[in-house]
Amino acid sequence: MKKRYLYMLLMPGLLFLTLFMIFPLAATVGSTLFQNGQFTFSHYTQFLTDAYFLEILGTTLLVSFMTTIICVAIGFPVAYYISKLPPRGKSILLALAIFPLLTSSVVRSFSWMIVLGKNGLINNALMGIGLIQEPLSILYTPTAMIIGLVHLFLPLILITLVGVMENINHDLVEAAQSLGASRFSAFRKIVVPLSIPGLIIGSILVFVGSLTAYTTPALLGGKQRVISTFLYQNAITLNDWNAASAIATMMMIITFVVIAIMNKAAAKFNPKG
Template identity: 50%
Template sequence: MKKNVYVYLLLLPGLIILLLFLAAPLFSTVFRTFQGNEGLTLAKYIAFFKDSYNRGVYIRTLKLALLTTLIAVILGFPTSYYISRLSRRARGLYIIFAVFPLLTSPVVRSFSWMVILGKNGILNSILLKLNLIEEPLRLLYNEFSIVIGLVYLFLPLMIMSLVGVMENIDEDLIEAAESLGATRREVFIRVIFPLSIPGLIVGSVLVFTGSITAYTTPQLLGGSNTTVLATLIYQNAMSLFDWDTASVVATIMILTTVFVTFLINKLSSRLNA
């Protein structure tokens, strides 16, 4: 690695763009939330959390994100383990089918669930035909449809994070444990799980923070009773023109994602120690 002062010149154009168009706008948004008539104040945050509607939105966002992460782990963990033990070729095929949804427009992915869960959607017509229900169920525009949409959106991310770590688990380790008399269950709990933790951490952080900040899915699959932080920012800014509240929600969203990332990382270093 060489030392060179001119290296800063290479970085300069990018730095200027990021300072002017990322750091400055974000700072301006965060700063205005603390601005009061007489200096800095937390008044806007106190007012925000005093409102039970806002508190409800915040709690709902966290709840849905937690639920999404849990389901993604439950579905993703065994799937990823299965994929990681496959031959190179077969693994590649599974990876293609996980990456494809990942690169497909979130609008398309959310829309596909509108087609499935809608009042005249596929699920309802199947259930009606089988005479399991008499009237179409309301499956769309509620918390249920948001969670399905979010799991659908982020499951590939969880799978990719886990496969990346699990495929490096040495087959010999598993065989060694088995030949020493460990049951499959014990192998899973004492060998595979501990070695997969790094992937689990990365996947969970990505899914959880992604769910907290997702806009498209709750906008398309949620209803007026299921506002989350992201849709609350949009409503305040574009429908109510309440820029202060929108900025407060935006800041809360940033702080929450930073805090959660910090917390999960802290937890993981505890587990590893």
């Protein structure tokens, strides 16, 4: 086949993306910049000066950052452990890690409600052993959202990290040790920097996922709004599509900014990654 005909293979996908993604996105962003036919930033200034919106934005970013950090903190050692296992053990543990992804997030959120609620498992247990007198309010707080989101996104970071870590030649760790590095410093100076590419991709997936997640924050957050639930409220309940579009555009911008920052950081830690 001639080379130029090969481009034809791209056409169906390209057409689909243009029609159902690029156009709607452009329309969404475009609609936020005009009011009564006049070019204006008023939709944005209106939000960015609104204390209620800023609080929601702050909560969303906090929840997303905490989720990402906790996922990395839990995922990194687990991924390293899995990556060192023989193939059989590796596939069993990876399958177990991915298992939560196979259940609906609605079902999962409801089970967390049972666990975290006022009469839930945790409160009953803590009161039972006398550690607390009054039940803690965990459900319907940002903490509950973070717990639910960590549960949801941990597999993503595990998969990306295991993929990168199993490609690190074990000779490198042995070489570092032979040069005087302890196990820990060999891990810190060799395994960690070489895992940065996987860490960045995993973190971006978790962060963006948390930023845009709807079901989990809606069910576990109660009255506590995040951007995605706020967007839904504006669009469906208040029927204010212009406001909803502006919120959506801001979400996109935040996502791009965060990805850019993370890539910068990656380049610094691992210049040849």
